[in-house]
Amino acid sequence: MSNKVPSTSETTVAVVGLGLLGRGIATCLLGNGFRVIGYDRSSESHAVARRYIEQGIGELIEHANFDPSLKQTWKDRYQEPQCFDDFQPCDFVIESIVEDAQIKQEVYEQIEKVIGPAVPIASNTSAIPITQLQKTCKHPERFLGMHWAEPAHATRFLELIRGPQTSDETVEVAVSLARRCGKDPVVLAKDSPGFIVNRLAYAMYREALQLVEEGVADVETIDRSFRNACGLWATMCGPFRWMDLTGGPALYAKAMKPVLPTLNNATELPETMRRLAENNAQGIRNGQVYDYTPEQAEQAEALFRKHAWNVRRLMDEYFPPEEL
Ligand SMILES: NC(=O)c1ccc[n+]([C@@H]2O[C@H](COP(=O)([O-])OP(=O)(O)OC[C@H]3O[C@@H](n4cnc5c(N)ncnc54)[C@H](O)[C@@H]3O)[C@@H](O)[C@H]2O)c1
Numbered sequence: 001m002s003n004k005v006p007s008t009s010e011t012t013v014a015v016v017g018l019g020l021l022g023r024g025i026a027t028c029l030l031g032n033g034f035r036v037i038g039y040d041r042s043s044e045s046h047a048v049a050r051r052y053i054e055q056g057i058g059e060l061i062e063h064a065n066f067d068p069s070l071k072q073t074w075k076d077r078y079q080e081p082q083c084f085d086d087f088q089p090c091d092f093v094i095e096s097i098v099e100d101a102q103i104k105q106e107v108y109e110q111i112e113k114v115i116g117p118a119v120p121i122a123s124n125t126s127a128i129p130i131t132q133l134q135k136t137c138k139h140p141e142r143f144l145g146m147h148w149a150e151p152a153h154a155t156r157f158l159e160l161i162r163g164p165q166t167s168d169e170t171v172e173v174a175v176s177l178a179r180r181c182g183k184d185p186v187v188l189a190k191d192s193p194g195f196i197v198n199r200l201a202y203a204m205y206r207e208a209l210q211l212v213e214e215g216v217a218d219v220e221t222i223d224r225s226f227r228n229a230c231g232l233w234a235t236m237c238g239p240f241r242w243m244d245l246t247g248g249p250a251l252y253a254k255a256m257k258p259v260l261p262t263l264n265n266a267t268e269l270p271e272t273m274r275r276l277a278e279n280n281a282q283g284i285r286n287g288q289v290y291d292y293t294p295e296q297a298e299q300a301e302a303l304f305r306k307h308a309w310n311v312r313r314l315m316d317e318y319f320p321p322e323e324l
Pocket residue numbers: 016017018019020021022039040041042045096097098099100103107124125126127147148149150
């Protein structure tokens with residue numbers, strides 16, 4: 001690996017898995033001038049990804065002042081190969097397939113046969129430890145976690161996770177790529193299942209389910225309460241800044257202490273979640289928590305995309321990218 005940072009148009013990134021996250025990652029890279037090899041085993045995912053990229057590029061032009069010529073130029077930088085053999089020219093690989101360690105590791109084995117030994121491989125896993133994923137790699141030092149969030153072309157978020165075998169050089173290349181994608185990357189000091197945001201989120205989801213199971217409030221009431229409270233501050237603050245702005249740890253310690261023994265610390269999935277998962281509840285696709293007509297599902301997605309861009313605008317105002 002060289003320290004010279006090539007121009008984005010000279011850098012080819014393979015995105016493996018063009019599902020919900022992968023197609024947004026591809027959009028982000030194409031929007032920022034990279035060459036992209038988009039690979040998925042399903043031809044349907046390819047077709048959906050192309051439509052998504054088209055729309056996402058339009059959003060970058062409309063909401064983030066990207067050059068209108070992008071509407072045409074991304075197509076010249078995008079390839080959809082049929083097999084891993086075409087990964088040969090890659091400078092970076094981002095894997096975003098199904099959340100299953102064994103399937104991911106089988107894919108790394110295939111990719112490592114084709115790409116150069118120093119080309120970084122990043123996994124967009126939500127929660128599988130990088131320590132575990134890199135164990136079976138032929139060159140574990142070039143492997144790291146790169147955790148994106150939906151919609152991947154609009155958010156600033158990117159967690160970079162090093163495993164014990166990840167080299168400093170690999171992390172440096174990933175940070176450079178993240179910045180060239182307009183991200184505000186964070187590098188974790190060490191690996192931990194679920195990393196930062198999913199550890200915080202899973203604790204919160206578990207507690208939300210407990211409130212429902214205890215009959216304290218229904219789903220809609222909990223959602224309303226959460227968005228009116230955390231929805232206000234979470235764009236500007238993390239939990240520590242928020243505590244500081246509202247009395248500080250001394251006050252929180254007093255309020256928290258008697259509540260802590262009543263919070264959920266179960267190590268098994270909450271019953272409600274287990275049941276929903278067994279029923280294959282896939283959110284807006286087959287609503288089992290909330291009901292959705294196809295139009296309502298579409299509206300919810302459209303509102304979320306609009307919201308993401310509004311938040312991005314606020315963040316750019318409060319924390320200008322050039323000051324990060
Ligand atoms: N959904 C989220 O909000 C989110 C956020 C961050 C990270 N992630 C992680 O990103 C990864 C992908 O999640 P998603 O929500 O995009 O899933 P998804 O089911 O929408 O997409 C997965 C895609 O991978 C393809 N795929 C599966 N196995 C493959 C293989 N062996 N080779 C090539 N393609 C294959 C599927 O055809 C599908 O298009 C997971 O590891 C997930 O945990 C998801």
